[in-house]
Amino acid sequence: MNTKAIIIGGIAFALAISIYASHRPTAARLTHQASIKPENRIAPDFELKTLDGRTVKLSDFRGKAVVLNFWATYCGPCRVEMPWLKDLYQQYHSQGLEIVGVSMDDDGEQQRVADFVHEMKVNYTILLGNHAVGDAYAGVRFLPQTFFIDRDGRTSSFAIGMKSKSEFETVIKDLLATAR
């Protein structure tokens, strides 16, 4: 009886492992999809001006899921992402999403940024960035660069370069799902 049970159990174990091996995602698949890199650190706080001169701190958004997107008017990939960010903001803002676009345009380009934001009808917060804020986020040499910040103010992941709307949406849904 015992021997029979061990044999059946052993075969079942072998079969279960085989099925698991053939169906679980391989490391290669996951690595290939992981264009948004995981991270886990407190997002450095900053204080920047909006286009109409108000001062906004990142910590003002504590308790919300924040997509912090560094961009510039001259950056083509940044411009491509903007309509997607607008749509996602409209769709998820009521659930606690904030999108903060930090313009890294050169000094003295405030009017250009304002004109661009107006023309694009950007519906989320736009702030005028500076080198100090860029440095706090590892330099932000390449644009766009996006940090996904959870409701506790921790950067849960980041992305360098243009991402698709669906990639953004997946991370946003995860962020919004975090308890508060």
Added chain:
Amino acid sequence: MKGLLIIAAIALGAFTFSQLTNHESCAAQQSQMSEQKQGESPFTCDTMAFSPEIRKRHFDVLGPMLVSMRKAVRELPNGYEFEFPNDEKSYQLLTEWVFQESQCCPFFDLDVRLEREHGSLVMRATGREGTKAFIQTDAARWIQPVK
């Protein structure tokens, strides 16, 4: 006999498990190698590529000037081809723009061609998957038909 069956079942399970572990390890390595091999930069702008002055010239002067100088636009499977007048000024402006663009946006393949028998001056902007869609979205004025 029973003992043999037990050993066989355990061995089968262990073998399958080791294959799984080995497969994952190989797959991860292959993935890393593939990433290194491709060496593809993401769709980004390098903010350090230009000084503010050159950035202004590239985006506010050279780009609009070249758009207005286009003689023809041709769609390619992986990008676009633009035809310009074959003269020294066009060539200088175009090569200046092309070099700068390659510094800022390294994901482009950019070719400048002077066709034989004093033919056209042609610039081709192509690249890996997504490049053509990127041009269509971000550089709509470049690909508008020439009147």
